[in-house]
Amino acid sequence: MAVDHYGDVYGDSFEASLSAEFGVDLLVLISEATTFSPLIKQRLLEAAQQCIDNRRVFLETLQDEFTTLKDAQSTGQEIREAIAELDSTESQGISDTELTDRYDTLHTLTDECESWIQQRQEEIHAHRIDRSADVDAHTDLCSYLYEGMEVDYPVLATFVDLLEIISQYE
Template identity: 35%
Template sequence: MRTAYQETVLAVEHYESVYGESLVTNLTAELGPEIATALQEDGPLALAVQQAVIASVGPAIQDRRAFLEVLDAEQASIDEAYREGDAIATELTEFDESETATSMDHSTICETIDELLERCRQLIDARQREIQERVVSRYTDGHDLCTYLYADGPGEWTYPVLTVAVSLNRHLEEIHHHLETDGSTGSTIR
């Protein structure tokens, strides 16, 4: 049984680099501590242990399927946030690079920046709400999922969408502040 588990579940090429868990640790997480302990013993498995393994596999499969659905939902959320964040950044860049920005009156420029700020705030609010409302399982929530997925990634950002969106929001607020205090209509976007 241990050999079969090692040759299937633990044999995926990324297992060591991503998980690096021992057989016992993985068995405990997937099938429970009682089964992990029973499978450590040498010799044939008692009928009761065999039945317990079979009974625990179904829920483990259901948990995996449910987690895949959560991952699919997270991917869709990331894609949507990327599209909106990219659209805001693109509009800001296009606005700055256009002749329109230098020829517009001050109030129109402020309105454009305010609109982009509002969209950015909506993006931040939507992502925060999604993280707070997400239930991954009985034991984990949206914050745990973000930690699991992103904490060890590039930049070690636990909340990459929020990090980027807040950075964009700060940039827009700086522009807004500059427009309010300076009052100029020259290129102030950069």
Template identity: 35%
Template sequence: MTDRIEAARAAVAEERSCVRAEHDAFEAFERRVADFSAVAASTSPPLLTDPQPTGRSLERVRSAYEETVMSVPHYQAEYGDTVAESLAVEFGEDLAAALVGGTALTPEFREAVRAAADAARQEREEFLGVLDREDASLARAATDLAEVRADLDALDDRPLSDRTFDDLRSLWEAVGDVEARIEGVAMRRQETIRGHRGDLPGVPTDLAEYLYADLPVRYPVLSSVADLGTAVDRAGRRIERRLASTP
């Protein structure tokens, strides 16, 4: 039953590894840009500007981006885009256009690039926090459901036919307690899902749909809860039928 949850935790761990790599890559990129020399903006006519090649400083920035952000192990499989496309996604159309078609890295331009890289890094850092909370939620649910399953199995230690009416009544109440615990797991999980939606307002899809798209179920905890709930419901009905026929 908890196999689905463990598969979900593996998916979270894989995503976390990718996000951490991107976080570190943007951090490395920002450090490299900080070390680049900037060219003071000139108000002179073009023929009187610095004779050095005008696009070399921006070429260094683009190369640094390729060597850090676009060099994470999963980049091609996950994104597979060009430098210009990636810059537009991460830094916005205007800054990307300036990096691709601009003439020189001025101090102001350099700081804008650094700020954009830092924003991208912070976005990953926030997402890492969301993934940590998701994994903690999955781990707790797996533990809780395993304990509930064990307690439910323990109640089935002897046939219903061997029990007195009072025994059956106590058993029925115990099954009701198990059912309430299962509902508690479901409620906590739903609260976590709602919390994720608040943490990631800009994400167009549900976090579970994003993380678990390749798994058999999109909501592994709620699916496991439903299966266990069905087993508990069947147990309760069997007890009720036996109670009705026991003098």
């Protein structure tokens, strides 16, 4: 990897890349060695396998997050449609039965939002625990994925917003 253009192509040094990918210990082992020994090969293969395993776990986490986003979008849309239906009906002069049905619908929608909020908070907490062993990890997955957006927790924000809308109808 001792090529003149490495830094220009990759934006950092070979040593920085090696350290970031495999850790300082392996960098020191390789940089202080005069030959590529069986020990170095073994440690490099172990570190590479750990990187592969970490990426598989991260990919699964991203797939789970994608599924959650799709489900949240679908549920949020259903709740918005139910609210729009309530909004389209006149609340003045409706029967007690219709008023009870309206209240039950609002209560069901509130429960659905609160369930999503609770579930999402548990997922966020679990991601923090899962990644807490990784010193270089972001505080949590959502902060990493949604950095630069208006909110770090878009699923939570969506259902909190829906709860606020629902509360206007109660």
